[in-house]
Amino acid sequence: MDNVSQIRVFFLLGLNETQTHRFTLFFLTLLCYCMILLVNISVIVTIIMDKNLHEPMYILICAFCMNALYGTTGVYPKLLWDLLSTVHIISYSGCLVQAHVGGSFVCSELSILSVMAYDRYVAICRPLEYHSVMSKQRLVMLVCYSWMTPFCMIGLNTFLTSRLKLCSPYVGKFFCVNWMIVKLACFPAQTTVNSIVVYINMVIYLIHALFIVLSYMYLIKTCAVSIENRAKFMQTCVPHLTSLLIFLVSLLFEIMIMHFNSKDFPQIFKNFVAIESFVIPPFINPLIYGFKLTKIRNRILVVLTVCCGC
Numbered sequence: 004m005d006n007v008s009q010i011r012v013f014f015l016l017g018l019n020e021t022q023t024h025r026f027t028l029f030f031l032t033l034l035c036y037c038m039i040l041l042v043n044i045s046v047i048v049t050i051i052m053d054k055n056l057h058e059p060m061y062i063l064i065c066a067f068c069m070n071a072l073y074g075t076t077g078v079y080p081k082l083l084w085d086l087l088s089t090v091h092i093i094s095y096s097g098c099l100v101q102a103h104v105g106g107s108f109v110c111s112e113l114s115i116l117s118v119m120a121y122d123r124y125v126a127i128c129r130p131l132e133y134h135s136v137m138s139k140q141r142l143v144m145l146v147c148y149s150w151m152t153p154f155c156m157i158g159l160n161t162f163l164t165s166r167l168k169l170c171s172p173y174v175g176k177f178f179c180v181n182w183m184i185v186k187l188a189c190f191p192a193q194t195t196v197n198s199i200v201v202y203i204n205m206v207i208y209l210i211h212a213l214f215i216v217l218s219y220m221y222l223i224k225t226c227a228v229s230i231e232n233r234a235k236f237m238q239t240c241v242p243h244l245t246s247l248l249i250f251l252v253s254l255l256f257e258i259m260i261m262h263f264n265s266k267d268f269p270q271i272f273k274n275f276v277a278i279e280s281f282v283i284p285p286f287i288n289p290l291i292y293g294f295k296l297t298k299i300r301n302r303i304l305v306v307l308t309v310c311c312g313c
Contacts, residue, residue, distance in 0.1 A: 017177030029086040042289040071285035074108025098179035110153030120218040
């Protein structure tokens with residue numbers, strides 16, 4: 004049994020049914036990745052270069068877009084390589100790194116959305132205290148919390164996964180996730196600690212989600228009695244709510260695949276569910292903020308006008 008745990012390479016099975024269309028899928032995936040890079044980098048550069056956008060709300064949007072780049076970089080380069088390859092393999096360490104990047108990306112999305120909800124609560128419900136509450140020091144702390152806490156928590160889960168003895172090198176997706184690796188463990192008793200850590204993570208981020216929902220419920224109640232607050236809510240909160248809805252739908256599909264017997268679903272559907280978390284939110288969210296938030300939209304239009312004039 005010690006020999007079966009010495010797995011150095013995983014075989015990714017998610018792309019086995021795409022060989023006949025791999026060149027088409029490659030160009031579509033490459034186009035998608037380039038568009039994600041374009042829209043996210045545009046928002047990031049716009050916010051960094053324009054001092055008028057150095058406010059907490061825009062800094063958080065910048066962090067949101069950076070997280071999108073972080074998560075998609077963990078999936079797309081390897082996916083593009085595999086679409087041009089006949090054998091889809093990944094090293095043991097590479098699989099763990101990819102699983103860690105994907106997990107921390109998803110958790111960071113929810114963390115940043117919760118910080119955004121807090122920022123909008125302070126801005127609308129406590130406007131006179133906004134700049135003192137959302138100071139530069141606190142903003143830095145909140146951004147670091149949004150990135151480092153998921154990174155460390157998922158890192159612990161990945162470390163526990165790395166200690167498991169595995170009986171199979173076959174991963175049923177086209178990229179690695181922790182729960183798929185854990186399913187390959189030789190002994191179910193080995194995974195008890197992993198399960199405990201996963202449930203702790205789920206509780207923590209369920210609290211995040213509950214905080215977001217309660218925050219926006221309170222904001223809606225507060226804004227309903229004021230025309231000025233309603234306008235502010237529609238301008239600055241609707242993009243956050245849209246991002247939250249997109250995130251929750253993506254997460255719901257992933258949980259459905261995780262908890263139900265994945266063999267009951269066709270491979271194409273499982274691939275769509277797996278990749279849509281790395282396609283729809285990273286692409287749609289920058290567009291939402293770029294078109295809905297006036298300052299970002301106007302700045303991008305100015306840059307485009309200058310570039311076209313040249």
